Amino acid sequence: MPGDLLLAGGLVVDGSGGPTVTADVLVRAGRVAAIGSGLSAQAVRDVTGRVVCPGFVDIHTHSDLTLLSDPRALSAVHQGVTTEVVGNCGLSVAPLAPGAPVGPIRQAVGYLDLDPAVDWSWPDLNGYLAVLAAAGPGVNVAALVGHLALHASVVGFADRAADPAEIDRMRGLLGEAFDAGAVGLSTGLVYAPLPYVRDAELLALASVVADRDRIFTWHVRNYDDELLDSVGQAVRIARATGARTQISHLAAVGRRNWGAVRRALDLVDAANADGFDVGVDIYPYLHGNAPLSQLLPAYAQEGGPEAWAPRLRDPALRAEIRAAWLDRPTGWDELTLSWTSRPAPDPVVGRSIAALAEAAGVDAADLVLDLLAELGNGVLMTAGGRSDDDLRTVLGHPAAVVASDGLALDPGGVTGAGVPHPRSYGTFPRFLHRYATDLPDAVRRCTSAPATRVGLHDRGLLRPGAPADVVVFDPARLTDRATFTAPHQFAAGIDLVLVNGVVTVDGGAHTGSRAGNVLTTSRA
Incomplete structure (x- = not known):
């Protein structure tokens, strides 16, 4: 375990939304040992004038395979991310029904697959998580079950409804993945064969989510002309089953649809007012990636x-x-x-x-x-085709949290090819620098709020006893540098990142440490 480290005199924003305080933070044996004044340790860092906050919890990523290509998670940890949730938008690498061929599924989730050298050989979610843990990830990782893997490996790629036996089989696979520690289920109703899924299948799977108190995240069917009907479908399933629900990357695409997010949020508000639990997430950019x-x-x-x-x-x-x-x-x-x-x-x-x-x-x-x-x-x-007014409307909503929808990339490796969306490098600094008006609440939306959404209750807060996932940043220098034409640039102003108490980024340089854990619902 790492030795004692005292972060002295910083502006502590603890992730709860409470006020900023000037205090020391003592890290010992991988955890926050104390927060206060007059603390001492053998190793001391003077962080006067710097913000000390929990590591950012990115609940919407697609790093399922890129973390196996380069486990350091460079683009993520350099912007202060210490925990990633993979398996979003219905796109995951496990589980598959026994005997189902990997090839067609791997093609279908090609969005995740930037490095053909990654060997996809695990049989189920337990196997994937074991491979991930053995790789030694540089950040903590939790997994959702992707609906596409379930449906395609049981039903196939035809445009037809799943029959009752097939639905039961998918429910069983989902339950087994929850036993393995998956934090929820994701769907992505634009990714074939998921456009062919009927409500009966969604209701059956959502009932498993509700029974196990997990989260059901939705890449809805349509984000342009049919946004309201698509969000309405997710809310309707939530109301029918009681499943905790997350609407992923809520945005309205196309000028003629600008303003529709406000009406979509009205559906969310109405469901929450009636006692259901529906949240949303968004990244602070006016372009998507798909x-x-x-x-x-x-x-x-x-x-x-x-x-x-x-x-x-x-x-x-x-x-x-x-x-x-x-x-x-x-x-x-x-x-x-x-x-x-x-x-x-x-x-x-x-x-x-x-x-x-x-x-x-x-x-x-x-x-x-x-x-x-x-x-x-x-x-x-x-x-493109999005509105800054819409973005600010979603970011300001009480149910909204910040998430990148990006991938952990290595700018010098195979995953650094092309000109990817800059959100993989700059989401959290960009949000805090450009859109945050209330720093404690903004940090909360990047830390404890997303962690709570996915059931990682031991992450996202600076408090004694919590794992020491910590970010120290200079508020005067904090900014994103990645652009759409030159995306492979780390953020500025991130001075120190600790993952489970281990210094992983120091003065803008990666230390080589890979101290992340695979997180499950039984081990936060």
Whole structure:
């Protein structure tokens, strides 16, 4: 265990939302030993004028496989993240039904899969968590069960309802994953085959979540023209089952939909007023990040990427999809390719679809269809079309917490390819620097509030006895440096990061320590 360390004279923001106090923080044997004045230790750091707060708890990440590629979690820990929750948006790497082939599932969750050298060989969530623990993660990690792995490994990729026996099988797999310590279930109703899921399946799985007092997180069906119906579906399932529910990355896409988040939040408020538990999360950017295949109508994705990618060369299907895209809420100039599975550097990366189409002298829709026919899920994009007023509305809502929706990336390694969304490097400093008006409450939204949402009650607070996940930052220098054109840049102003009491970032440099733990509902 690490020795005693005294952080002396800092501005302590404990994560509860309570007032800032000037105090010393004593760290001993990996935990916070005391907070007060007149404390002593063999090792002392003078942090006068710096904010000392809990490590940030990022409850919405997609680091499932990148943490196995580089366990240091560099882009996360350099911005002060000490705990990540993986398995979001229905995209996870476990569990799979016994005997289900890994290949099609791995293709379907290609959004997570930036390093083909990662060996996906675990049989279930227990196996994945064991592999993750053996890798020695640089941050703490908890896992959600991704709905896609459940559904695809039991039902397959066809557009049909799960039958009662299949639903029972998925319920059993979900229960086993909860026994292994999963903190909840996530769904992502835009990722095939999940667009084909009916309410009966969602209700059955949500009832397991409710019975086990876990969280059900939702990447809803639609964030543009059908946002209200999509949020309404999640709230309806919450009301019917009592499952604690989280609406992921709540935003309204497309100028014609700006303002819809306020009405979506009205649905959340009404459910909470009636005694249900519905929260939301968001990242402080006006662009999203997604597989390019998310643009496809659901019917075009039947059978999974292995089947639908070659089908996209069919002239009749292409004509049907082009027609469906004529009234898109965002323009082709608002969509930029951020990564492909081709060898790096790929010249299309970092350029908008509109610019690429103009340079090639082709229709933008045809260019997109050609890319998807060639690469399937192996092409990612950043997408604009959002409103700063909407973002501030969500960030200011009492039920909202901050989460990155990013991945733990290594800027010098294989996961550092392309021009990914800068949220993987800058979410929490950006929020605190640009959007926070009440520092204690802002820190709470990055620490104890998200930890509580996912049942990690021993994280997100600076208090005696708590694990010493600690961030020390200079409020005068704190800022995000990652941009959409140069994203692989660590945040500024993060002076010290402790993970379970071990100094992991010191003066902006990584120490090489990997002191994270795999967290389960029985071990926070």
